[in-house]
Amino acid sequence: xxxxxxxxxxxxxxxxxxxxxxxxxxxxxxxxxxxxxxxxxxxxxxxxxxxxxxxxxxxxxxxxxxxxxxxxxxxxxxxxxxxxxxxxxxxxxxxxxxxxxxxxxxxxxxxxxxxxxxxxxxxxxxxxxxxxxxxxxxxxxxxxxxxxxxxxxxxxxxxxxxxxxxxxxxxxxxxxxxxxxxxxxxxxxxxxxxxxxxxxxxxxxxxxxxxxxxxxxxxxxxxxxxxxxxxxxxxxxxxxxxxxxxxxxxxxxxxxxxxxxxxxxxxxxxxxxxxxxxxxxxxxxxxxxxxxxxxxxxxxxxxxxxxxxxxxxxxxxxxxxxxxxxxxxxxxxxxxxxxxxxxxxxxxxxxxxxxxxxxxxxxxxxxxxxxxxxxxxxxxxxxxxxxxxxxxxxxxxxxxxxxxxxxxxxxxxxxxxxxxxxxxxxxxxxxxxxxxxxxxxxxxxxxxxxxxxxxxxxxxxxxxxxxxxxxxxxxxxxxxxxxxxxxxxxxxxxxxxxxxxxxxxxxxxxxxxxxxxxxxx
Amino acid sequence: xxxxxxxxxxxxxxxxxxxxxxxxxxxxxxxxxxxxxxxxxxxxxxxxxxxxxxxxxxxxxxxxxxxxxxxxxxxxxxxxxxxxxxxxxxxxxxxxxxxxxxxxxxxxxxxxxxxxxxxxxxxxxxxxxxxxxxxxxxxxxxxxxxxxxxxxxxxxxxxxxxxxxxxxxxxxxxxxxxxxxxxxxxxxxxxxxxxxxxxxxxxxxxxxxxxxxxxxxxxxxxxxxxxxxxxxxxxxxxxxxxxxxxxxxxxxxxxxxxxxxxxxxxxxxxxxxxxxxxxxxxxxxxxxxxxxxxxxxxxxxxxxxxxxxxxxxxxx
Numbered sequence: 001x002x003x004x005x006x007x008x009x010x011x012x013x014x015x016x017x018x019x020x021x022x023x024x025x026x027x028x029x030x031x032x033x034x035x036x037x038x039x040x041x042x043x044x045x046x047x048x049x050x051x052x053x054x055x056x057x058x059x060x061x062x063x064x065x066x067x068x069x070x071x072x073x074x075x076x077x078x079x080x081x082x083x084x085x086x087x088x089x090x091x092x093x094x095x096x097x098x099x100x101x102x103x104x105x106x107x108x109x110x111x112x113x114x115x116x117x118x119x120x121x122x123x124x125x126x127x128x129x130x131x132x133x134x135x136x137x138x139x140x141x142x143x144x145x146x147x148x149x150x151x152x153x154x155x156x157x158x159x160x161x162x163x164x165x166x167x168x169x170x171x172x173x174x175x176x177x178x179x180x181x182x183x184x185x186x187x188x189x190x191x192x193x194x195x196x197x198x199x200x201x202x203x204x205x206x207x208x209x210x211x212x213x214x215x216x217x218x219x220x221x222x223x224x225x226x227x228x229x230x231x232x233x234x235x236x237x238x239x240x241x242x243x244x245x246x247x248x249x250x251x252x253x254x255x256x257x258x259x260x261x262x263x264x265x266x267x268x269x270x271x272x273x274x275x276x277x278x279x280x281x282x283x284x285x286x287x288x289x290x291x292x293x294x295x296x297x298x299x300x301x302x303x304x305x306x307x308x309x310x311x312x313x314x315x316x317x318x319x320x321x322x323x324x325x326x327x328x329x330x331x332x333x334x335x336x337x338x339x340x341x342x343x344x345x346x347x348x349x350x351x352x353x354x355x356x357x358x359x360x361x362x363x364x365x366x367x368x369x370x371x372x373x374x375x376x377x378x379x380x381x382x383x384x385x386x387x388x389x390x391x392x393x394x395x396x397x398x399x400x401x402x403x404x405x406x407x408x409x410x411x412x413x414x415x416x417x418x419x420x421x422x423x424x425x426x427x428x429x430x431x432x433x434x435x436x437x438x439x440x441x442x443x444x445x446x447x448x449x450x451x452x453x454x455x456x457x458x459x460x461x462x463x464x465x466x467x468x469x470x471x472x473x474x475x476x477x478x479x480x481x482x483x484x485x486x487x488x489x490x491x492x493x494x495x496x497x498x499x500x501x502x503x504x505x506x507x508x509x510x511x512x513x514x515x516x517x518x519x520x521x
Numbered sequence: 522x523x524x525x526x527x528x529x530x531x532x533x534x535x536x537x538x539x540x541x542x543x544x545x546x547x548x549x550x551x552x553x554x555x556x557x558x559x560x561x562x563x564x565x566x567x568x569x570x571x572x573x574x575x576x577x578x579x580x581x582x583x584x585x586x587x588x589x590x591x592x593x594x595x596x597x598x599x600x601x602x603x604x605x606x607x608x609x610x611x612x613x614x615x616x617x618x619x620x621x622x623x624x625x626x627x628x629x630x631x632x633x634x635x636x637x638x639x640x641x642x643x644x645x646x647x648x649x650x651x652x653x654x655x656x657x658x659x660x661x662x663x664x665x666x667x668x669x670x671x672x673x674x675x676x677x678x679x680x681x682x683x684x685x686x687x688x689x690x691x692x693x694x695x696x697x698x699x700x701x702x703x704x705x706x707x708x709x710x711x712x713x714x715x716x717x718x719x720x721x722x723x724x725x726x727x728x729x730x731x732x733x734x735x736x737x738x739x740x741x742x743x744x745x746x747x748x749x750x751x752x753x754x755x756x757x758x759x760x761x762x763x764x765x766x767x768x769x770x771x772x773x774x775x776x777x778x779x780x781x782x783x784x785x786x787x788x789x790x791x792x793x794x795x796x797x798x799x800x801x802x803x804x805x806x807x808x809x810x811x812x813x814x815x816x817x818x819x820x821x822x823x824x825x826x827x828x829x830x831x832x833x834x835x836x837x
Contacts, residue, residue: 307722331724345722348715350782359712360723362705371705416723
């Protein structure tokens with residue numbers, strides 16, 4: 001493989017922002033038709049490097065060469081013309097437009113030079129591009145009705161329509177189901193066989209190991225490791241990324257479940273969402289919920305926290321029946337809910353770290369009846385709290401949350417709940433999109449909560465994470481609990497089997513017919 | 522230096538001072554004591570409505586109905602208090618009764634807006650726009666488009682004598698300022714403006730707080746109506762119809778965001794001061810109403826430009 005020519009060479013690329021060097025003499029090559037994995041903690045410089053490649057930033061020093069020629073895009077259009085395509089973590093599609101419109105948004109084929117769109121050509125070309133990525137959906141379908149995985153395929157089709165020679169994937173699997181991930185990986189190998197080169201950025205190291213020919217590790221803006229995938233290991237990569245060796249990914253559990261039931265759910269049902277859910281969550285227990293996206297796991301969490309209604313069944317908090325829970329009541333009774341999307345539901349992105357941390361517990365800092373906030377006492381608590389969640393030292397509490405990395409943002413969400421001293425935690429995807437080092441810190445925090453007496457419910461797509469952390473795992477499928485597994489019996493395959501059984505075979509047909517097709521109106 | 526100036530939250534106050542200093546030599550009577558009192562008295566009612574609007578805007582809403590609330594409150598209050606066959610005509614309770622009626626009008630319109638927005642999740646723009654149309658029609662229908670005169674002096678003095686109004690408005694400003702910056706309610710208003718979903722999940726009583734902001738805005742409009750009605754010594758069903766631009770303009774010039782989450786009562790004070798200065802100076806220069814509108818439009822665009830430049834600087 002080393003015989004294939006180099007399509008892209010980074011040569012001593014440097015970049016600073018406000019006097020801080022974020023890239024230091026970055027040098028590596030990408031060979032034609034291969035995939036290179038780019039890994040590193042949040043803030044290691046991956047995004048900056050890719051933004052340089054994509055024409056959003058220009059380097060302060062160093063060169064990039066494409067097929068031996070100097071390559072210096074001044075804007076994203078230059079990069080697209082040179083054949084560089086970017087599949088972003090948060091997909092950049094117009095959800096109100098159709099698949100075909102999205103693919104050709106910048107390059108609509110026209111009728112003989114007239115400013116009119118050649119609809120037929122658009123449809124046919126879209127059809128053939130969708131075939132290439134293996135998406136069997138009408139090109140006139142609106143993107144809003146597609147799943148995250150299907151949207152990604154549309155993005156790839158769009159890249160192909162621009163004759164991309166290099167495709168950059170940024171965290172492509174973070175919102176995909178296991179099945180969609182497999183399909184994506186197949187497609188990536190097909191594209192590689194066609195001579196398209198890839199840069200693959202991900203925190204999911206096992207994916208990187210599976211997909212890539214070479215792996216480059218960035219730390220603090222420097223390349224600290226470059227090797228063939230076959231010659232490295234996940235453990236080696238992690239120790240390169242964090243700059244120290246982490247003996248284990250998950251901290252040792254110190255406590256074990258107590259006998260007291262904190263949260264009990266009895267025959268909980270809501271038509272079309274969940275059916276007959278029953279379980280007990282004990283003090284000091286960490287209970288995991290596994291399942292595919294759409295299996296009802298996040299929906300269950302929303303119901304338990306009073307955000308969505310339920311029709312039948314009971315929810316009991318410390319033995320007290322909550323016939324119609326509301327978030328406010330749940331918060332008051334000592335429950336905490338960390339949602340799966342911290343931007344939309346967890347944080348006020350434009351508000352400061354302090355304001356976000358204080359939000360849940362503000363009433364505790366108001367004087368009786370007068371509602372006057374005691375800012376002195378509040379800021380003392382916040383200072384103590386930032387230490388407890390190990391928020392980065394460089395952050396000021398008055399700084400907007402938006403400016404923090406994903407891991408630190410998640411710590412702010414955790415901090416905001418911790419301040420209220422809750423005793424039942426519902427954590428939906430607590431480590432999504434955060435790097436290895438921060439993950440370990442979040443795990444340690446969760447462990448500490450449990451051993452201090454709290455009951456913790458973790459919902460996660462990462463089976464490894466649940467196996468590493470939990471006392472018991474519930475597997476959900478189609479709104480029901482399909483399997484319950486205790487710690488001694490934890491088994492990756494059994495969990496997957498429970499989550500998958502005949503769930504995806506029936507999926508496409510009913511959805512297909514329900515889809516909104518503007519042409520058929 | 523320039524950068525720091527643009528980033529300063531006192532920018533609008535400073536601009537007002539510069540504008541005043543620059544125009545004073547060329548504008549006859551601009552700096553006279555009588556004119557300054559004039560500026561102040563035109564500022565006060567606008568400030569009172571604008572403060573209510575600031576609450577609503579920070580929580581991420583908008584209240585377009587305030588102008589019609591001013592009109593309806595004016596005619597309802599006057600028909601209670603007036604000596605011409607008013608409900609409490611000649612009674613010693615005429616003034617308090619009239620004021621109470623006006624505040625009730627404000628609270629009612631505000632509650633309706635708030636209820637429609639929180640219960641039925643309707644967009645604030647549509648709700649308050651339709652309320653505005655309905656209520657202003659109602660005010661005209663109620664009076665058969667006639668003005669009401671012969672109001673008790675105990676009533677009109679509130680708006681016509683700036684030295685009576687000033688301390689009242691000053692106290693109200695302080696109360697609202699501290700309510701927003703120091704209380705639980707104030708923090709909740711900001712949080713809802715930043716992210717309603719996150720606020721709800723964090724246990725903030727989102728509906729109640731939103732309802733409160735619209736009622737506060739209605740009450741402020743009614744209070745402003747007391748000042749306007751007193752100033753004119755008569756009630757009119759079309760009162761306040763031209764102030765919507767000034768109102769939104771002043772709050773936004775002050776720096777309060779139309780997208781919610783950002784704003785301060787003090788900023789609104791500066792914004793109102795700035796607009797009042799412009800209005801007054803252009804009037805003194807004998808410009809026509811339409812020229813003044815053009816000038817104000819231009820100034821508001823300028824302020825909006827400065828605001829987005831400022832945001833860009835603050836974010837970089």
